Amino acid sequence: QSALTQPASMSGSPGQSITISCTGTSSDFGNYNLVSWYQQHPGKAPKLMIYEGSKRPSGVSNRFSGSKSGNTASLTISGLQAEDEADYYCCSYVGSRTFVFGGGTKLTVL
Amino acid sequence: EVQLVESGGGLVQPGRSLRLSCAASGFSFEDYAMHWVRQAPGKGLEWVSGISWNSGDIGYADSVKGRFTISRDNAKNSLYLQMNSLRDEDMAFYYCAKESTGALTMIRGLEYWGQGTLVTVSS
Numbered sequence: 001q002s003a004l005t006q007p008a009s010m011s012g013s014p015g016q017s018i019t020i021s022c023t024g025t026s027s028d029f030g031n032y033n034l035v036s037w038y039q040q041h042p043g044k045a046p047k048l049m050i051y052e053g054s055k056r057p058s059g060v061s062n063r064f065s066g067s068k069s070g071n072t073a074s075l076t077i078s079g080l081q082a083e084d085e086a087d088y089y090c091c092s093y094v095g096s097r098t099f100v101f102g103g104g105t106k107l108t109v110l
Numbered sequence: 111e112v113q114l115v116e117s118g119g120g121l122v123q124p125g126r127s128l129r130l131s132c133a134a135s136g137f138s139f140e141d142y143a144m145h146w147v148r149q150a151p152g153k154g155l156e157w158v159s160g161i162s163w164n165s166g167d168i169g170y171a172d173s174v175k176g177r178f179t180i181s182r183d184n185a186k187n188s189l190y191l192q193m194n195s196l197r198d199e200d201m202a203f204y205y206c207a208k209e210s211t212g213a214l215t216m217i218r219g220l221e222y223w224g225q226g227t228l229v230t231v232s233s
Contacts, residue, residue, distance in 0.1 A: 036219035097169030
């Protein structure tokens with residue numbers, strides 16, 4: 001169970017859009033669309049932002065969107081705001097009743 | 111209001127055991143799959159273990175398989191993690207988290223999380 005691969009850090013200016021990638025192998029999530037994304041502010045519990053690859057839970061801003069192509073899932077944040085500065089993690093079912101998180105991406109809003 | 115409150119963390123020597131608990135309230139606990147996720151200080155999230163609503167499906171990360179045991183008591187609205195043969199690398203905050211369905215799929219992600227309990231492994 002290797003962690004899914006995410007960029008360690010990304011940055012953007014307010015108003016810009018950024019896309020965080022999450023790459024696995026075909027055995028990780030090639031056959032599933034069970035990718036979820038979490039936002040975590042320092043000292044806080046993670047918050048679900050996207051599930052099933054592209055669906056938003058109630059209450060999550062529509063500035064957050066998800067997609068998946070082949071072995072790469074992506075989280076796009078449009079219209080960056082200061083409050084979006086946080087760590088972001090992808091997570092996927094990888095078979096045999098096991099799951100794996102990505103290594104996490106630290107997003108800085110300049 | 112959904113609440114998940116972890117307890118049982120603390121300082122433990124390498125090789126010893128510890129049992130974590132997660133008390134659930136505000137929802138019908140028996141209907142939902144539950145998970146343990148950990149985070150070493152300053153590090154990323156790591157999925158540890160998950161259990162379906164009726165304990166029929168259980169999964170473990172390779173890093174804890176054979177040492178940790180997840181269980182639940184639906185009558186007590188509680189989730190547990192028995193951790194044996196603890197290692198330095200098990201030191202982390204341990205979160206319990208709730209799925210939106212009873213099956214162990216995370217199809218709708220982990221919608222609710224507790225605030226975590228810290229396990230420190232040190233001699």
